[in-house]
Amino acid sequence: MTETPNPHIISTDTLTGEMHPIRRAVVALGSNLGDRMASLQGAVGALADTPEVWLTDVSAVYETEPVDSPPDAEKYLNAVVLFDTTLSAARLMDRALAIEDAYDRERSEVRNAPRTLDVDLIVVGDRRSDEDWLRLPHPKAHERAFVLQPWYDLEPDAAIPGVGPIAELLEKADRHGVARRDDLTLDLQ
Numbered sequence: 001m002t003e004t005p006n007p008h009i010i011s012t013d014t015l016t017g018e019m020h021p022i023r024r025a026v027v028a029l030g031s032n033l034g035d036r037m038a039s040l041q042g043a044v045g046a047l048a049d050t051p052e053v054w055l056t057d058v059s060a061v062y063e064t065e066p067v068d069s070p071p072d073a074e075k076y077l078n079a080v081v082l083f084d085t086t087l088s089a090a091r092l093m094d095r096a097l098a099i100e101d102a103y104d105r106e107r108s109e110v111r112n113a114p115r116t117l118d119v120d121l122i123v124v125g126d127r128r129s130d131e132d133w134l135r136l137p138h139p140k141a142h143e144r145a146f147v148l149q150p151w152y153d154l155e156p157d158a159a160i161p162g163v164g165p166i167a168e169l170l171e172k173a174d175r176h177g178v179a180r181r182d183d184l185t186l187d188l189q
């Protein structure tokens with residue numbers, strides 16, 4: 001793992017010249033197709049290798065019943081990754097999509113079709129966005145136990161900006177079918 005930088009660092013985007021302060025980000029990973037652990041670990045490694053991204057923590061792995069999915073969908077493995085970054089949310093979104101593509105993610109017309117890898121941006125500092133290509137905070141994170149539970153394990157006092165503390169959200173969420181797999185672990189790298 002790379003060392004977390006001084007929190008007062010501000011980086012200048014080499015293309016746009018924009019200045020970005022360092023921000024905390026939470027990314028949720030999911031896989032229910034192929035070698036699920038290999039995809040999740042690959043995504044953690046790819047995030048760790050991203051310039052201007054400094055991983056701070058990776059959660060336990062949870063095996064979860066598919067939510068809002070086709071009837072034959074297999075169980076997911078889910079985890080969350082926490083990091084500091086000076087990248088803009090737009091660049092993080094590009095990076096998330098590129099990491100999914102690197103793990104053979106197919107984009108199907110079927111809603112919530114099985115996928116080798118899903119990389120969702122949950123929060124990026126207090127950035128808000130309501131564009132189709134970038135919604136922040138993630139519009140479904142507040143009701144998804146497969147996101148809230150692994151995040152809560154790492155940061156019980158965290159909150160989703162503009163929504164509320166994750167401890168309260170988790171109490172209201174349906175935790176059925178969300179099982180911690182202590183036999184599976186992801187390396188921070």
Ligand SMILES: Nc1ncnc2c1ncn2[C@@H]1O[C@H](COP(=O)(O)OP(=O)(O)OP(=O)(O)O)[C@@H](O)[C@H]1O
Nearest residue numbers: 112118119120121122132133134135136137138140
């Ligand atoms: N916070 C976000 N995280 C990830 N993708 C996002 C986000 N906001 C918008 N998107 C857009 O959503 C598209 C990816 O949708 P995808 O098919 O992966 O959604 P999904 O993961 O199936 O659904 P869900 O949003 O329910 O998790 C991308 O084009 C991406 O730009």
Ligand SMILES: Nc1nc2c(c(=O)[nH]1)N=C(CO)CN2
Nearest residue numbers: 030064065066067076112146
């Ligand atoms: N358990 C679980 N269910 C899901 C998941 C997921 O990651 N885990 N992702 C989905 C689409 O993003 C739809 N349903």
